[in-house]
Amino acid sequence: MVKINECLLKMEKNNIFKNVALKVSEYKKKNPDKKIISLGVGDVSKPIVKPIIDAMHEAVDDLADSKTFKGYGSYYGYDFLKEKIIDNEYKDFDISLDEIYISNGTKTDSTSILELFDINSKICITDPIYPIYRDGAASLNRKVFILDIKNDLPVIPKEKYDIIYLCSPSNPMGIAYKKDYLKKWIIYAIKNESVILYDNVYSAFIESEDVPKSIYEIEGAKKVAIELRSFSKNASFTGVRCSYYIIPKEIKNNINEFWKRRTINRFNGADYIAQKGALASFLPESQKLIKDNIKYYKDNAKLLRKAFSNCGFHFIGGIDSPYLWVKIKENITSWEVFDIFLKTLNIVIIPGIIFGKNGDNYFRVSSLGKKKDVVEAIKRIEKYYNEKE
Amino acid sequence: MVKINECLLKMEKNNIFKNVALKVSEYKKKNPDKKIISLGVGDVSKPIVKPIIDAMHEAVDDLADSKTFKGYGSYYGYDFLKEKIIDNEYKDFDISLDEIYISNGTKTDSTSILELFDINSKICITDPIYPIYRDGAASLNRKVFILDIKNDLPVIPKEKYDIIYLCSPSNPMGIAYKKDYLKKWIIYAIKNESVILYDNVYSAFIESEDVPKSIYEIEGAKKVAIELRSFSKNASFTGVRCSYYIIPKEIKNNINEFWKRRTINRFNGADYIAQKGALASFLPESQKLIKDNIKYYKDNAKLLRKAFSNCGFHFIGGIDSPYLWVKIKENITSWEVFDIFLKTLNIVIIPGIIFGKNGDNYFRVSSLGKKKDVVEAIKRIEKYYNEKE
Numbered sequence: 163m164v165k166i167n168e169c170l171l172k173m174e175k176n177n178i179f180k181n182v183a184l185k186v187s188e189y190k191k192k193n194p195d196k197k198i199i200s201l202g203v204g205d206v207s208k209p210i211v212k213p214i215i216d217a218m219h220e221a222v223d224d225l226a227d228s229k230t231f232k233g234y235g236s237y238y239g240y241d242f243l244k245e246k247i248i249d250n251e252y253k254d255f256d257i258s259l260d261e262i263y264i265s266n267g268t269k270t271d272s273t274s275i276l277e278l279f280d281i282n283s284k285i286c287i288t289d290p291i292y293p294i295y296r297d298g299a300a301s302l303n304r305k306v307f308i309l310d311i312k313n314d315l316p317v318i319p320k321e322k323y324d325i326i327y328l329c330s331p332s333n334p335m336g337i338a339y340k341k342d343y344l345k346k347w348i349i350y351a352i353k354n355e356s357v358i359l360y361d362n363v364y365s366a367f368i369e370s371e372d373v374p375k376s377i378y379e380i381e382g383a384k385k386v387a388i389e390l391r392s393f394s395k396n397a398s399f400t401g402v403r404c405s406y407y408i409i410p411k412e413i414k415n416n417i418n419e420f421w422k423r424r425t426i427n428r429f430n431g432a433d434y435i436a437q438k439g440a441l442a443s444f445l446p447e448s449q450k451l452i453k454d455n456i457k458y459y460k461d462n463a464k465l466l467r468k469a470f471s472n473c474g475f476h477f478i479g480g481i482d483s484p485y486l487w488v489k490i491k492e493n494i495t496s497w498e499v500f501d502i503f504l505k506t507l508n509i510v511i512i513p514g515i516i517f518g519k520n521g522d523n524y525f526r527v528s529s530l531g532k533k534k535d536v537v538e539a540i541k542r543i544e545k546y547y548n549e550k551e
Numbered sequence: 552m553v554k555i556n557e558c559l560l561k562m563e564k565n566n567i568f569k570n571v572a573l574k575v576s577e578y579k580k581k582n583p584d585k586k587i588i589s590l591g592v593g594d595v596s597k598p599i600v601k602p603i604i605d606a607m608h609e610a611v612d613d614l615a616d617s618k619t620f621k622g623y624g625s626y627y628g629y630d631f632l633k634e635k636i637i638d639n640e641y642k643d644f645d646i647s648l649d650e651i652y653i654s655n656g657t658k659t660d661s662t663s664i665l666e667l668f669d670i671n672s673k674i675c676i677t678d679p680i681y682p683i684y685r686d687g688a689a690s691l692n693r694k695v696f697i698l699d700i701k702n703d704l705p706v707i708p709k710e711k712y713d714i715i716y717l718c719s720p721s722n723p724m725g726i727a728y729k730k731d732y733l734k735k736w737i738i739y740a741i742k743n744e745s746v747i748l749y750d751n752v753y754s755a756f757i758e759s760e761d762v763p764k765s766i767y768e769i770e771g772a773k774k775v776a777i778e779l780r781s782f783s784k785n786a787s788f789t790g791v792r793c794s795y796y797i798i799p800k801e802i803k804n805n806i807n808e809f810w811k812r813r814t815i816n817r818f819n820g821a822d823y824i825a826q827k828g829a830l831a832s833f834l835p836e837s838q839k840l841i842k843d844n845i846k847y848y849k850d851n852a853k854l855l856r857k858a859f860s861n862c863g864f865h866f867i868g869g870i871d872s873p874y875l876w877v878k879i880k881e882n883i884t885s886w887e888v889f890d891i892f893l894k895t896l897n898i899v900i901i902p903g904i905i906f907g908k909n910g911d912n913y914f915r916v917s918s919l920g921k922k923k924d925v926v927e928a929i930k931r932i933e934k935y936y937n938e939k940e
Contacts, residue, residue, distance in 0.1 A: 208617065222607045279554065280556055417555070420555050
C-alpha cells in the first residue's frame with residue numbers, strides 16, 4: 163500500500179506565509195468595509211520597466227515565427243543570459259559559463275540544491291530565518307540544526323556543519339552582513355569543508371560600503387560558497403520567475419559537475435521569454451529605471467524607519483534591505499501584535515515567530531508596497547502609538 | 552566534510568538525450584558540410600499560434616502597468632487557467648479546482664511527485680520507458696523496479712508495487728493504451744492500493760476511438776491515478792514551460808492535501824505570461840490552429856510510416872503519437888544503427904537502448920520536425936535501404 167513520505171506527515175498544513183494570508187482574508191470577509199494595507203509579504207509593487215517589457219514582447223514574437231522559434235533551451239540556461247550576468251555581476255571573480263545555472267525561482271532552487279548533498283548532511287540555519295530553508299529541507303527528509311543570533315548576527319558555531327544557509331541582505335532581519343563577518347564564515351567553511359548556501363536575492367538593496375555585493379568578494383569564497391540570486395526583487399519578476407545561482411568549480415568533490423547530472427534529469431530549462439526579459443534588465447536604460455524603483459522602495463523604508471523611531475520602537479534593517487525588523491514594545495507575542503495591527507490599525511505585518519522562535523519578540527515590515535499605502539499606514543501607526551503613550 | 556548525495560555518484564555523467572546530442576555535435580564539427588536532419592529529440596517545430604501569441608503580448612503588457620501588474624501568483628496556479636482546463640479537458644469527471652496543479656514542465660513534475668511518497672516505496676517503470684522516470688527517481692534516492700513488455704504492452708505484475716509509471720501515448724513506443732488494457736491497471740492499483748502516475752503529455756495526438764483522452768475515462772481511476780499533462784507538444788510551449796497535473800482527492804491517504812503542503816514550501820507558482828498563453832490555447836481559434844499543427848505532424852508520421860514500411864521495417868506507433876518505434880532489421884545494436892543513420896544518412900534517430908535494455912533492438916523516430924526535412928530524410932532512407940537490398 164502506498165505510504166505518504168513521513169516528512170510531509172510532520173509538516174504543518176499551511177506554510178507560515180499562508181497562515182498570515184488566511185487570517186487576513188478571514189478578517190476581510192468579516193470586515194469588508196475596512197481598508198487593509200499590507201506591509202506584509204515581500205512582493206514588489208512596481209511594474210516591470212519598459213526596456214524589459216519591450217524585450218519580452220520581442221521574445222514572444224520570436225515564438226510566433228518558425229525562423230526564430232525557440233523550443234527546449236539549455237538545461238542550464240541560455241548562454242546569452244549567463245554571459246551578461248558574468249559581465250555585470252561577476253567580472254571580477256573569474257566565473258565561467260558552466261558555473262552559472264539559470265532557473266525559475268530561488269524559492270525552489272534554495273531547497274532543491276540540498277539534493278546535491280548526502281541525505282544525512284548536517285545542515286544549519288539561523289533563527290530567525292527565511293522559513294523555506296527549514297520547511298523545504300524538511301520536505302526533502304533533511305534535518306536542520308539551528309544557530310542562535312547574537313548582536314543581530316548568526317553565531318559562528320564551534321561544531322562542524324556540512325551545509326550552512328546564510329541570507330544577506332537578511333530576510334527577515336533586514337540587515338546585510340559585512341565583509342569582516344563573512345570572512346569568518348568563509349574561514350569556518352574552508353576549515354570544516356562545509357558549503358555555504360548564500361542567498362543574496364536582495365543584493366540590489368545593498369548600499370553600505372562594507373557589505374559585499376557578492377559573497378565572492380570574500381577571499382576563498384569560491385572554494386566553499388554557492389550564491390543564489392534572482393530577478394524578482396530588482397526587475398519585478400516575482401510573477402515572471404527567473405533566478406540564477408553560481409556553483410564554483412573550485413568547491414571540492416566536483417560539486418559543480420554532480421549538479422549538472424542532477425539538473426539534466428530534472429529540469430528542462432527556464433522559460434525563454436523570462437530569460438530574454440532578464441537579459442534586458444542589464445541594459446543601461448533598464449538599470450537606470452530599476453535603480454529608480456529601488457530608490458522608491460528605499461524611500462518607503464526611510465519613512466517607515468522614521469515612523470517606528472518616532473513611536474519609540476527599537477528596530478534594525480531598512481537600509482541594505484527592503485525589510486525592517488521591529489522589536490515588540492509590549493510584553494506580547496508576535497501573533498498578538500499581528501492581531502493588533504490587523505484589527506486595530508488594519509495593517510498587515512509578519513509576526514516574527516514565523517521566522518523561528520527567536521523571532522517571537524519581533525515583527526517584519528516590508529517597504530516594497532506603494533508609497534501612498536506606506537504613508538497611510540504610517541499615519542495610522544503614529545496616531546495609535548502616540549495616543550497610547 | 553560535505554558529502555555528495557550517493558545517488559548522484561551512481562548516475563551517469565550525461566543523460567541519455569545529452570549523449571545523443573554530444574555525438575551529433577561531434578560529428579557535425581568533423582563534417583561541417585553535411586546537412587544533418589534530426590528525427591531525434593521530441594521538440595516541436597511549429598511556432599506558437601497567433602491567438603496565444605496575442606494573449607502573451609497582453610500578459611506582458613499587464614506586467615508593465617501597476618494597475619494590472621502581477622507578482623507572486625498562487626502556488627498551485629491561477630484559477631482562470633484551472634477553470635478553463637476543467638471546462639475543456641475534465642468536465643465529465645467532476646474534477647475540482649483544488650485537484651489541479653499548474654507547473655512549469657512535466658519533466659520536473661514527473662519526478663518531483665515522488666516526494667509525496669515514502670522513500671522506500673516500490674516504484675515500477677516499464678522497459679522501454681521515458682528514461683527521466685528512471686533517472687529522476689534515482690536522483691531522489693528512489694529505487695525502481697522494471698516491468699517487461701509483452702505484445703507491445705507493459706505486463707501487469709503479480710507483485711505489489713506502490714507507484715506505477717505509465718506513459719500513454721507512449722514515449723518511446725508511439726502507441727497509446729486502450730481502455731480495456733487500462734481498466735486492468737486500474738483494477739490492479741485499486742486492489743493493491745497503488746498510485747498510477749499517468750503521463751499523458753501526448754494526449755493531443757490521440758485519434759483511435761478505443762484510446763481514452765484521459766485516464767479518468769476509466770471507472771475507478773480517480774481513486775488511484777495522477778494524470779500529468781503539458782502545453783509543450785500541442786501549444787508548442789517547449790520553450791515557454793507550462794504543465795499541469797491532477798491529484799484527485801479520492802486517492803487514499805489525503806495525497807492531494809499532502810501535496811499542497813509540499814508545494815507551498817517548494818514552489819512559487821508558474822510564470823504569469825505562460826499561464827495566460829496556456830489559457831488562450833483553449834480559445835476556439837487557437838484550438839483550430841493547434842489541430843492544424845497536430846495534423847501537420849501526423850502527416851509527417853504518415854510519410855514516415857509509409858517509408859519505413861516500404862523499406863521492410865517492422866514498427867509500431869505514429870498514429871496516436873508523434874513517435875514511431877522501429878525494429879532494427881540487421882543484427883546490430885541500437886547505437887550501431889544510430890551511427891549508420893548519422894554517418895551514412897546524416898539523420899539523427901534515437902537509439903532504443905536509451906529507453907532501457909528491451910529497447911536495444913529498436914530506434915525511435917520523431918515526426919515533430921519540419922515537413923521538408925522529413926521528406927528529405929525519407930528520400931535518403933529509401934535510397935539507402937533500396938540500394939542495399
